[in-house]
Each structure stands twice: as C-alpha cells, then as structure tokens.
Amino acid sequence: MDSMTLIAVASIVTSGLTISVGCVGPALGEGRSVATALTALAQQPDASATITRTLFVGLAMIESTAIYCFVVSMILIFANPFWNHVIAQAAGK
C-alpha cells in the first residue's frame, strides 16, 4: 500500500469509528437524563417549566459531545487536510 491508500483507508475507518463510538456515550447520557427528568416530572408536575428548561440545556450540552465527533468525522471525509496535502503533492509531480 502506498501512502495515499493508507491515508484514505485510515481516514474512512477513523471517521466511521469516531461517529460510532462517539454516539454511544451521549446516547447513554441523554437516555439517563431524560429518564430522570420524566421521573421528576411525574413526581412534581408543578415544576415542569424549570425541569424542562434545565433538561433542554443539559441535553444540548450532552449532545454537543456527539456533535464534536460528527464534526471530526465530517472533516475526515470531506475536508481532510492530510488527503488534500497528498493530492496537492501528487498533482505537483
């Protein structure tokens, strides 16, 4: 395998791994937080406004970790700096 193929394989495999592993943690965390919020809502329906607001803010903060993984995998596929470097070198030859 020359270096171009190596970079392509590494980028594709890593982007898949990034998004798959990076989805697991936030999914577990969001499930836990939603379950807890539902329990709290069932116990105290009066506090629903506060609970819902805090839940949304918390969910967005948890979800941002998954979003980071998504951004990294998108960069690896569509805007890969190593790949662009190799392409530029191959074009210069």
Next chain:
Amino acid sequence: MRLSPDALIFWQHGFLKLNATIVFTWGLMLVLAIGSRLVTRKLSTDLKRSRWQNLLEIVVTGIEQQIADAGLRDAKRYLGFLGTLFLFIATADLFTVIPGYEPPTGSLSTTAALALCVFVAVPLFGIWDQGMGGYLKSYMEPTVIMLPFNIISELSRTLALSVRLFGNMMSGVMIIGILLTITPFLFPVVMTALGLLTGMVQAYIFTILAAVYIAAATRTRKPDPEPAPASKT
C-alpha cells in the same frame, strides 16, 4: 460537497470575496433592522395595537422572562445583548424554509464570531457589576489553585459554544443534502421540519448559556436582602 456556506462565492475581485455567509448575514441584519424599524414606527399604548407590535411585545417580554429565569437579576440590562443573539440565531434558522437560503450559522466563522462576542461580553458585564478587582478575584474563587482551570474553562466554553452551534447547523444541512440523494421528495421535508426545531432549540441554548455565564460572572458576594424561599421553583 460544500461543508459550509463559506465555499459558495458570489463575487470575487482579487483579495475581496463575497461569499454566501456574508451575503446572508447582511440580508438577515437588514430584515431584522428594517422590520423592527417598520413595526416600532408607530407604537400605541392603548388596547388597540397592530398585530406586529403584539408579536414584538411577545418576543421581547418572553426573552426578558427567560433571562430572568436563568438567574440574572436585572434582566433589562442584558436584554440588548442576549436578545440580539437569540433573534439573530433564531431568524437565521427560521429562514431555512426559503429555498436557496443557507443559514450563515452553518459556517464556523459566524458561530466563532458570536462565541467571541460572549467571550468579550462576560468579563465586561462582570467588571461593570462588581468592579475590576472583584471580577479578577472571582477567578481564584475557591482557592488560588483553581486559577488556571478557571482560565481554561473560559476558553474551552467559547470553543464549545461555537462548535456546538456550527455542528448542529452544519449537520442539519448536510443530512438533508445526503437524504436528497437517497430518498427524495418526502423524507427531506420531515428532516427540514426537524431542522427548524433543532435550530430554535440551539438559539435558545446559546442564549441561555450566555446568560448563565454572565450570571456566573456578575454574581454579587452580598447575601440577598430577602432570603429566597427554598420551595420556590
């Protein structure tokens, strides 16, 4: 495939570029400014008022209420900054129903600029509220050992704010683009509606997080004149 509206260039002359991000940002600013100017041109204080004035009143009082709920005591003071952030991000997302429009918040430069505004505004409000010494002392809040960690958190949350908004907006556009090639017609419409929802939630999150950061920077060391009732939710 374009990763951001930065890559869509309308006009270029040497070094100067006019890309979609700049065009749509200025378009949004014009719509917001001219629209609110038109609405507030003739305001009425009696019961008979135009429906646009009603809309603006609902929006402004709603934002003010949310800021007050986030823990800022003098909500009117922060309404200008936080309300502008919310309205800009919300309308930037809302206009995605117009074909050919791409949200400028789907570009990392826009979201980084918004996050930098928060990064600058938080110390300004903090110094304004509790003085230079008081604000700087809040960096060594529990102990002096926490000083580097407080500075790191200040920087990392700016990065988190910008990348969160960018990632959400970019992923919405990207998913619709990918789905258009796989299952055209129906499913992208559903995803567009979902994108509207996530965009509003992101605008809300951005504003509330900025409000929470400002509230953390402006908390006064004085105890409350009246003890807050514990059961108040």
